[in-house]
Amino acid sequence: MNAPVSPKKLIKGGLHDWEVVIGMEIHAQVTSRSKLFSGAPTAFGGEPNDHVSLVDAAMPGMLPVINAECVAQAVRTGLGLKAKINLRSVFDRKNYFYPDLPQGYQISQYKDPIVGEGEVLVDLPDGESITVGIERLHLEQDAGKSLHDQSPNLSFVDLNRSGVALMEIVSRPDLRSSEEARAYVTKLRTILRYLGTCDGDMEKGNLRADVNVSVRRPGEPLGTRCEIKNVNSIRFIGQAIETEARRQIAILEDGGRIEQETRLFDPGKGETRSMRSKEEAHDYRYFPDPDLLPLEFDQAYVDGLAEGLPELPDAKKARFVSAYGLSAYDAGVLVAERASADYFEAVAKGRDGKAAANWVINELFGRLNKEGLSIEETPVSADRLGAIVDLIGEGVISGKIAKDLFEIVWSEGGDPRQIVEARGMRQVTDTGAIEAAVDAIIAQNPDKVAQAREKPTLLGWFVGQTMKATGGKANPAAVNALLKAKLGIE
């Protein structure tokens, strides 16, 4: 707990340096067709109360029956977090009153969750890696949704989300900066998306975070924490932590005390504020749900699910580095989304991995970002990008022409090889043709030729002129060599 912290992660207060300590509870909506305990659909949206069964509406006499796929998804996620899978877990009732919780309790798991301790390896932008401990993962029901802006004195309640399965993934307080916290959520989201157990769509609220923040002087025991509820974007998670840490530091440096409480982050105002008054201190009175038997399965069931897991980002990244000779950074960029990694592999197959990675990351991703497109929407297929890489490798086109070719394939489509032939984009490697162009330029510019003997950097100008004269198709290495010889530049 008291491992020395890197000084650059400390926050400077008015009087001291402070260390911020962060733990997170991530609520991830389980990918399933129907709800955790009812056969109503989980699809986002829908007409009000249209995705609701009488179980979700908590009508008297209704009984919950667990969805086998939600259990499997939780186990898969636990395996992906290298966590202990508990062969026996128990569902409890967490009691509280709110209009969008018709049961008056949430079915959750308290003492005996389905998944125990695990860990997530998180890469930081500076190349450092940290291991974040996972304390537990449990299954629980989502609540409904209340709309407060439809009427001055009424709230409108829609139970479509009520009863949808959530995984609550609780981290240890192992994070020491807003940057680490953002990197952790990003990595966790990537793992969930690889596993196919949660789509990670934060805009739809399918992944949201409760962030526990406290501050302390380095080496001191943990400070009192505040919980910032329901932060729904990775950027806001970072902002909320920075804001809350500074609020706590200001109080402590003024000689005050931190009250343990639940707070809300307001991105518009850039502040956190207290959510509930103190007398409403929660007492959930957990007890085992008498409507549900303990959840039990055997190791063979877990092993079967483990066999069906896809290659996960860490393993894929290591493989990209060793099999394709990529840098750890490039491999990390490529594995961030499974679809990007698959695309890269399709391009790299049977080709130079580094060249493929350069084209995918620099040209393709650059262009996709510019247009706001996802990898699934790319107009340039992996086969076609692969053909462009081949054409460069074979010396048919230069790297510069390849960029023009990429642009044509991007906007017009078509087979790169045919385009190169049809539009005469082949690189000129025939020295005779290049020599003719070089001779012409030298003959037309006697003054520059004289200058070049004094000032060899003028070579660049000659190279430019030759490339222009050949429509960019001359092999740049051949042009350079010829010019140097003819101009007498070493």
Added chain:
Amino acid sequence: MSVDAQTVRRIAHLARIAVSDDEVAPLQGELNAILAFVEQLGAVDVADVEPMTSVTPMAMKKREDVITDGGRAQEVVANAPETEDHYFLVPKVVE
């Protein structure tokens, strides 16, 4: 173990049950009688006994992940005192 008047009020509040002042003392007596009855269990040594969460010697049944319900918004809100466009309407709950 016993409860005081303040705890009785607190429990009632958590359960959202309206308890008037003159009901607190009788309720306190009743609750303490129940607690005293339950306390007899304290005489049994259960140090090595796993807490029992179920009395049924069977595994929990699971359902397949198929959509078998929904599309009955009218029925869902049928008993609600106030509705609009199939929403439940409740007194405003935002702070």
